[in-house]
Amino acid sequence: MxxxxxxxxxxxxxxxxxxxxxxxxxxxxxxxxxxxxxxxxxxxxxxxxxxxxxxxxxxxxxxxxxxxLDEVDRDDASFRSLKAMTAKERKRALAAASLAFLVSDKIDEKFGLPEMDVPNLSHERTPESAAETLRAHWGLGDRPVGNMIDLLEAKGVRVYSLAEETVRVDAFSCWRSGIPFIFLNTLKSSEHSRFDAAHELGHLCMHQHGGSGHKSAEPEANAFAASFLMPASAVRSRIGRVRSLGDIQNHKKRWGVSLAALTYHLSKIGVLSEWQARGYFIQMNRDGTRTKEPDPMPFETSHIWRTVFQELWNEKITKAEIARDINIPEDEFETLVFGLAGKRDEREVSIKNSRSKGLSLIVDNERVA
Missing domain, CATH: 1.10.260.40 (lambda repressor-like DNA-binding domains)
Incomplete structure (x- = not known):
């Protein structure tokens, strides 16, 4: 027909x-x-x-x-900055999810990607306890997360790029047929994007069966992200005393967060007084480090996508052919997969033992970012 x-x-x-x-x-x-x-x-x-x-x-x-095509309802997507977005920007971002579902179905047909392991933590008393429970469930202990995208993908989360040309769209997440999806805006700094990813992970765990639209959902996801990326006990043991903003900057890279995020977290866990934190934020606003991250991290990309495309390349299948196969523009396809369809970064990918079925991926979650 x-x-x-x-x-x-x-x-x-x-x-x-x-x-x-x-x-x-x-x-x-x-x-x-x-x-x-x-x-x-x-x-x-x-x-x-x-x-x-x-x-x-x-x-x-x-x-x-x-x-x-499957669509994501506005009420089912957890946008970080819904009030700041225009209706046009929101519709564009949600439409990206429909294209991502097409891509995901195509890749799932060919490759055995990791199974979903994102537990429902809505029963946890606080976001902090939810973050601690998830770290224990994933065997992370108190060590820093080396690469958030790698970690999420290893646990069955499908991560895609929005690549929207606006800073008003941070990130959003949703569930589709029991599979969690996270969409990240790659215009943000690496530190900002990592926090966004952890924030959306909080929504997926704590608001798995709805509830991401209630008033406390965003603060809960923020608290989860801070605790997941910066476990309080580990941070306190490393940073017992702060003498200057430079001290905080020296530590931020270990946890892979922004200077502002670590400063705020230190005040929340009692390492800094409220007065100290306020002074440091005034200093950041004055010297521009609130908006332009000092000593920025390199951007994280997906090992899974690089491995997938290496395998497809080995079979003489190009990115253009994949895009044509699912009838979407090549530029849309590239933005959804972080541009990895057309280039590789300097990090080594282990692909020697991967095959089209049962794809095996090596994720280094012990590396300090």
Missing amino acids: EASFNSQRLRLARSRREMTSQALADAAGISPVTLSRIENKNNQPEPETIEALANALRYPKAFLFGDD
Whole structure:
């Protein structure tokens, strides 16, 4: 049976390109009324109209045909900065999830990725105890997390990049058919992105069956992230006394967090007084280290994706072919996988024993970031 035109896919593509109805209609050479009728399933577009819409959106024409794609409802996604985002930015980010689901299904068909191991910790009394329980469950002890993306992927979390051209979209997470997904904005600093990832992990654990929309959800996820990345007992044993902001800067890299995050956490766990912390934040605002991270970490990327693409390359399958196979633009595909479809960073990936089925991945979670 031949696939029919799908207006839901058209709306998703328009959201991804952040085009208004007027802008798309103008670019496709049709009236806004005609576009509205097409999107609302009142009109079946002519072949030449479909061609014009696909060209205007820079999407393969084939994408506009087929079954509905899974969508993430706004209430089911935990956005860190929902109030700061415009409706257009939110729709664009949520549409990215629908494309990621397509990619994930394709990769899952071919590779045996790690099974999900993200427990439901909604019963925990505090976010701090939830973070401690998860660390114990994953066997991390009190040592720093070397690479958050590696750790998440090793526990079955599917991590994708938003690569949105705005600082108002931090990150969001959701569940789909029992699989957790986290989407990170790669415009942020590495330290910020790591905290975002831990924040979303908190939502996945503590608000697994809803509840990420209540008033206390964001503070809870922040407290979880701080405790998960910076276990209080370990931080106190390392940082017994602080004489200057430089002392804090010397320690921040061990935990892979920003200068501001470590300063705030030290005040929460009693290493700094509220007066000291306030003074250090004034100093950060004055010297610009609140917004421009001093001595920044290198950006984290995904070992899984590099391994996957190395295997596909060994089979002479290119990123362009994968994108064509699922009928999405190559640029969308690349942004979803952190740009790893087209380049490798300097870190070594162990791929010698990996195969298309039962992919084996080595994750170094003992490394100090």
